[in-house]
Amino acid sequence: MDWMFMLIALLKVLVVLVVFVLMLGAVLTWVERRMSALIQDRLGPNRAQIGNVRAWGLLHPIADMFKAFTKEDFVPAGANRMLFFLAPAIALASTLACFAVIPFGPGEHFTIAPLDSGMLFIIAIGSFGIYGVALGGWASNNNFGLLGALRGAAQLVSYEVTMGLNLVGVFAVFGTMSLSQLVLGQGELLWGWLPKWGVVVQPVGFVLFLIASMAENKRAPFDLPEGESEIIGYFAEFSAMRFATFFLTEFVEIVLIAAIAATVFFGGWQIPWLDPQGVAGGFITVAQIGFFVFKIIALCWLQMLIRWTLPRFRYDQLMNLGWKVLLPLSLANIVVTAIVLALS
């Protein structure tokens, strides 16, 4: 076994998961609160301070972390202790593990694991999040929790189908499901000026993918499993860090959706109209990684904007949208893509 390889892989994992994903997730909790405050004409949280430094409320995620760690994590009577402990861990771990195949830059040095079947890995491991919802709600021995878990499980499996089918069109156009190959394929220009991004060749696929993945993340307008204000959701009985883990998972998943969408539909680390020849190699690599991170942040912002703009669906509207609108549309998208590819 190559110990050097394993050490470098471990280092990459820590940089991506801890430095990038969890940090960005924590900052996003602050962005969400401040942005919703701006939209609703409020100030939002800005009081946490160390000494005289307030930093526009940026210290609130840190204060939240200390608070979550030092609260009591009780287990309600009659709950299944094992599943109650494992449910939040399954939700967070399955979301974090998906980042293994995301290419952050050119070449395989900037991917933790350059799998040929990268997208399939994300679909497979990402689906484990359903266990976090279903087991968490069922194990807590609470009627509201069970209701949220059932609704959550039905919603997640319904939109999972659409999410998988929408990627089929992209696979057909680029002829690969390796994420690094997908990014390389998007580097070309159509007709000499239009970047051949996934969103250009599969516009319907992108819109459907964004809707389906936001429903997968259980955020408004699809937040029926939790429904903060009226319905009590699958984590009704979860306290302290157990609740905070579900909360953090939601924000990590925002980053994951943004990273997948940036890779598959927005050209990954490719900078369009930029000729790599003539620029020193190191600078161009840094610029490409920076541009990829910029795309991720922009797509995170888009998801936040949608979440605070739209009201929640009713449950039958949600299931109708998933099965009667999105599923036929994504099948039609595949058919049209297949015919266009056969004609060209």
Place this chain on the structure above:
Amino acid sequence: MGSEFLPYVAIIITIVVAVGIALAILVLNAVLGPKRPSEAKMGPFECGSDVVDTPRKRINVRFYAVAIFFVVFDIEALFLIPIAVAYRDLLQPQHLGVFALFALLLFIGVLAIGLWYVWGKGALDWAFDALTSSAARSDANE
């Protein structure tokens, strides 16, 4: 071990670290947090009212039906992905040519008929009105 397995070693490292992070923060909370159980705190949370029912009971069969449909259509997606990846090659005249398109359309068509059938049967309806009205219709027919 050949170098083609190295990405899978990296995958295992990622999964171990991800599970480690998730378990570590939960265990750290269990160590740092206080333990002050009381009867009211341990009871099921139902907005302050007394519990009248247990959640360990039968659930609506519609959730089961959705799970079955999910299995069918997700396996469809799973079969479509390899076809999609190889589609451009299959379209070459020396492989399948335009027959690849017809094979794909036939496969999607069979499943579209399945979707049309469950749709027509009302298995995808969730609204209270739709449920009661379809029940009323079948009563009237009998």
